[in-house]
Amino acid sequence: MTSSIPVGLLGALDPTSDRAVFRQIADQLREAIDKGRFKEGEKLPSEADLVEHYGVSRMTVRNSFSILQGEGLVHSEHGRGVFVRPRPPVRRLASDRFSRRHREQGKSAFIVEADAAGSKPEVDSLEVKEERASHDMSARLGSVRRVLARRRRYLLDGRPVEFATSYLPLDLARNTPIAQPNPGPGGIYARLEELGHHLDHFDEEIRARMPSPAEVKTLRLAAGVPVIHLIRTAYDTEGRAVEVCDTVMAADAYVLSYQLPAT
Amino acid sequence: MTSSIPVGLLGALDPTSDRAVFRQIADQLREAIDKGRFKEGEKLPSEADLVEHYGVSRMTVRNSFSILQGEGLVHSEHGRGVFVRPRPPVRRLASDRFSRRHREQGKSAFIVEADAAGSKPEVDSLEVKEERASHDMSARLGSVRRVLARRRRYLLDGRPVEFATSYLPLDLARNTPIAQPNPGPGGIYARLEELGHHLDHFDEEIRARMPSPAEVKTLRLAAGVPVIHLIRTAYDTEGRAVEVCDTVMAADAYVLSYQLPAT
DNA sequence: CAGTGGTCTAGACCACTGC
DNA sequence: CAGTGGTCTAGACCACTGT
16 A cells, blocks of 8 residues: 655655654654644544654654644544644633623623633532641631632533632631532622622732643643643732632633733 | 662552553652652652663653653753753742833843842843734734834843743834844833833733744753743833734743732 | 663554444 | 554664763
């Protein structure tokens, strides 16, 4: 059987090059993807095809794929093939997403926004429980010992995109609607204000890193997809930290956007 | 020769487990690192050690290392060994970093801040040239055809941490100090204001992803380190976009921080 | 020099997919 | 069933590091 790779899509190796063979193959595949010769979702030549085309061993080809996988360019499906990873639709988080006017609706911001974007939103694995505050959380909340933790996972069209935990000082949240699985319209920020904790501002800290194995599982992350780790602290008008929300997001599903005054 | 791996640091494989051998080895190494049994910067057992300890082939061990490398937990040095990747000091970018008071100093914000943090700052590969605007840049700057591009790379203690390009409409920047390699105290934002473009606000868009091969080279990134891609647009009081700054940062070197009003 | 990781081969058997 | 990727072996030779 002759090679099933169309001529011109992939070139030949340069035996005089210092560059390792598997890197050269990865380079050629990457270039072909970048130039659109293999499109999103399209299947790449099989390992056997490439073994034949380049005259190398299978491990060499697999090494090339593993580079591209680490770059987040392709993903493999057992028994099916290796595919160009499609760019999923991204969720844009604007810096006014917690403004009061957004809280005046019955549904949560996540649901409203996803509906508007034509995606099917879901929230699952809701857990609300009292815990000992971690060292870091205690520092952020002002030497609090015990906290109410609200954990939930967000999905769009069946795909998990975000996992978030809110921590609130226990003395503030216990025996309030905040301790209910569903805190009601406007979410916990609306409830906090009703309880007299008028929100003044939020601090957000943003990091990016590769996910832990647990995060890979929870967010069903493909290889080569980092996470955005966002830690938001909400302060009331008296300067007290009333909530810390720790959020891990699939980086390929988000664009964060902020507006800064130029004063 | 008996194994050089201290007993207790690493366990045995579970032959009844469905989990692939190389994943089990990676799990054990990861756990040992997480628990501090191997500390930052410390050398892991050599491939040969692990081959002997687990009774597997070398490729199996290398597969384990490659998992940990993808997670950003370890890095290898040819001829020396595989090491636990140290967490480098991070640069904190606050959302008030462009406030006018920060512009009143003679040095750039980067230099001032790094000095304060006790790091040695450098700026290199400065390039200033006129270019055709990319499609995206043209849209951001309001249908501009040609731009002035200012490219530079930032280093801390010899390590590249950030690569940034500023784009300005050519009609605005040509024949001004902004087109000089060194635009003077306060940087180009101070010059823009002197030219009558009073800054009103900035928009920042944040993404995280794995780096391209070019970015790996420019930022000398280790395996398993994502980049933060920040696109900032500066608007003057007339609502005109006067600059777009496209920045790629080594994610392990940064924490971004924003303050949002709760209005 | 010995010890380390980097690259590569040529197989083997397995598990999953889709016809 | 054939075709695909997933795992694993047992070698080989090379390039780099440090003594």
